[in-house]
Amino acid sequence: xxxxxxxxxxxxxxxxxxxxxxxxxxxxxxxxxxxxxxxxxxxxxxxxxxxxxxxxxxxxxxxxxxxxxxxxxxxxxxxxxxxxxxxxxxxxxxxxxxxxxxxxxxxxxxxxxxxxxxxxxxxxxxxxxxxxxxxxxxxxxxxxxxxxxxxxxxxxxxxxxxxxxx
Amino acid sequence: xxxxxxxxxxxxxxxxxxxxxxxxxxxxxxxxxxxxxxxxxxxxxxxxxxxxxxxxxxxxxxxxxxxxxxxxxxxxxxxxxxxxxxxxxxxxxxxxxxxxxxxxxxxxxxxxxxxxxxxxxxxxxxxxxxxxxxxxxxxxxxxxxxxxxxxxxxxxxxxxxxxxxxxxxxxxxxxxxxxxxxxxxxxxxxxxxxxxxxxxxxxxxxxxxxxxxxxxxxxxxxxxxxxxxxxxxxxxxxxxxxxxxxxxxxxxxxxxxxxxxxxxxxxxxxxxxxxxxxxxxxxxxxxxxxxxxxxxxxxxxxxxxxxxxxxxxxxxxxxxxxxxxxxxxxxxxxxxxxxxxxxxxxxxxxxxxxxxxxx
Numbered sequence: 155x156x157x158x159x160x161x162x163x164x165x166x167x168x169x170x171x172x173x174x175x176x177x178x179x180x181x182x183x184x185x186x187x188x189x190x191x192x193x194x195x196x197x198x199x200x201x202x203x204x205x206x207x208x209x210x211x212x213x214x215x216x217x218x219x220x221x222x223x224x225x226x227x228x229x230x231x232x233x234x235x236x237x238x239x240x241x242x243x244x245x246x247x248x249x250x251x252x253x254x255x256x257x258x259x260x261x262x263x264x265x266x267x268x269x270x271x272x273x274x275x276x277x278x279x280x281x282x283x284x285x286x287x288x289x290x291x292x293x294x295x296x297x298x299x300x301x302x303x304x305x306x307x308x309x310x311x312x313x314x315x316x317x318x319x320x
Numbered sequence: 321x322x323x324x325x326x327x328x329x330x331x332x333x334x335x336x337x338x339x340x341x342x343x344x345x346x347x348x349x350x351x352x353x354x355x356x357x358x359x360x361x362x363x364x365x366x367x368x369x370x371x372x373x374x375x376x377x378x379x380x381x382x383x384x385x386x387x388x389x390x391x392x393x394x395x396x397x398x399x400x401x402x403x404x405x406x407x408x409x410x411x412x413x414x415x416x417x418x419x420x421x422x423x424x425x426x427x428x429x430x431x432x433x434x435x436x437x438x439x440x441x442x443x444x445x446x447x448x449x450x451x452x453x454x455x456x457x458x459x460x461x462x463x464x465x466x467x468x469x470x471x472x473x474x475x476x477x478x479x480x481x482x483x484x485x486x487x488x489x490x491x492x493x494x495x496x497x498x499x500x501x502x503x504x505x506x507x508x509x510x511x512x513x514x515x516x517x518x519x520x521x522x523x524x525x526x527x528x529x530x531x532x533x534x535x536x537x538x539x540x541x542x543x544x545x546x547x548x549x550x551x552x553x554x555x556x557x558x559x560x561x562x563x564x565x566x567x568x569x570x571x572x573x574x575x576x577x578x579x580x581x582x583x584x585x586x587x588x589x590x591x592x593x594x595x596x597x598x599x600x601x602x603x604x605x606x607x608x609x610x611x612x613x614x615x616x617x618x619x620x621x622x623x624x625x626x627x628x629x630x631x632x633x634x635x636x637x638x639x640x641x642x643x644x645x646x647x648x649x650x651x652x653x654x655x656x657x658x659x660x661x662x663x664x665x666x667x668x669x670x671x672x673x674x675x676x677x678x679x
């Protein structure tokens with residue numbers, strides 16, 4: 155095993171472990187913090203694929219922005235074991251069924267993938283570098299890209315308008 | 321061969337790779353970098369806190385610290401020694417793990433941000449091709465440490481301070497990012513060395529006409545808010561929140577927060593100096609060849625640190641000039657004024673870049 159493989163297995167184990175901890179943790183704040191840790195581990199995988207732009211965007215968007223909002227809300231709600239409402243047994247059953255359905259969909263979707271043929275391009279692939287990614291986005295996927303950026307712009311304008319209303 | 325930082329680092333690099341095999345040489349280099357970064361942190365903390373106290377004294381026509389050492393030079397060293405020997409107390413009923421982890425996260429984040437900064441000509445830890453984006457991304461992670469500290473302290477003032485700090489950092493990041501983007505548009509690269517090299521014939525502040533000056537002003541306002549400094553120091557507004565998110569911290573853990581705050585000021589000023597004032601590039605004026613040659617003799621690291629400390633001085637100046645804003649005024653300033661202005665400004669800069677109106 156060379157150093158890349160060792161790093162890959164280490165990172166993967168860490169990712170799976172922290173993702174499990176998100177579900178297992180009793181305290182919701184710990185869950186969010188483990189989720190942030192999971193995102194960092196996934197960013198590590200991007201670095202190993204030489205996709206530095208995706209690595210940094212993953213950190214900006216998920217660890218830096220979305221998870222901070224999660225943390226905000228959960229810390230303000232002041233959830234702890236004493237104030238947690240007792241859940242009905244049927245609710246738990248429904249949760250298990252919903253999770254199982256998701257698992258079924260994922261397995262069905264990934265069943266026919268031939269893993270042997272797909273070899274990850276560590277250190278050699280350059281599609282994740284910002285120049286190449288930009289060329290692909292602005293040549294092949296111009297219309298979806300522009301539509302989604304208009305969506306984001308309108309969301310931003312919307313927040314300012316809502317803020318101004320008072 | 322001159323004694324520039326570039327040559328010294330190349331000399332050490334080639335010597336290590338000749339003596340040891342590549343993996344061990346690489347590891348030794350990591351170790352040297354770690355020691356240098358920690359050393360830089362310690363020195364920056366000492367110098368910046370002393371500078372803050374001297375500048376504030378100067379603004380208020382006082383003398384400032386003047387007992388320990390010549391002109392009070394060793395005051396911060398003495399303070400640090402005091403903080404180190406103090407008991408690191410963990411109050412009851414706090415979340416012990418997160419409470420102790422938070423200062424280190426804030427600290428490590430500011431250390432990682434140093435990686436792509438260029439301290440002198442060709443003297444840099446990691447010349448990543450998305451350097452400027454790396455800095456904005458990683459520095460936004462420090463919010464997590466602050467929120468952690470505020471929540472784990474189990475104290476309403478801490479939680480409120482952390483929330484304010486988080487809201488402030490998340491919202492002001494937008495205009496800081498948009499002003500950085502202005503320069504990225506003009507340069508066409510996110511790599512720090514490319515941004516600096518594009519300023520060889522003049523700094524962007526002078527080359528980019530009025531839109532870049534607007535971007536610079538917005539950048540300075542936004543980073544002052546991002547580093548939680550007065551007039552935007554609502555996160556630790558003493559009159560309302562005692563000390564904000566680090567109310568419960570004492571001893572070395574408090575010192576780490578304090579140090580990280582000052583190092584963050586250094587980092588944002590270094591970014592400002594790099595993208596707007598040319599980093600290590602000496603000041604050149606048109607065809608004044610004599611003047612330009614004289615400026616070239618000043619070592620590049622002096623240029624970099626000179627510009628950075630000039631910006632730090634400006635930010636310290638703000639603290640003693642403006643009264644503190646209220647939280648709603650703070651968020652209004654960002655969302656209703658700075659953000660629309662900087663988005664429109666980015667469009668203007670794009671037009672300038674496309675039509676090549678800049679010098």
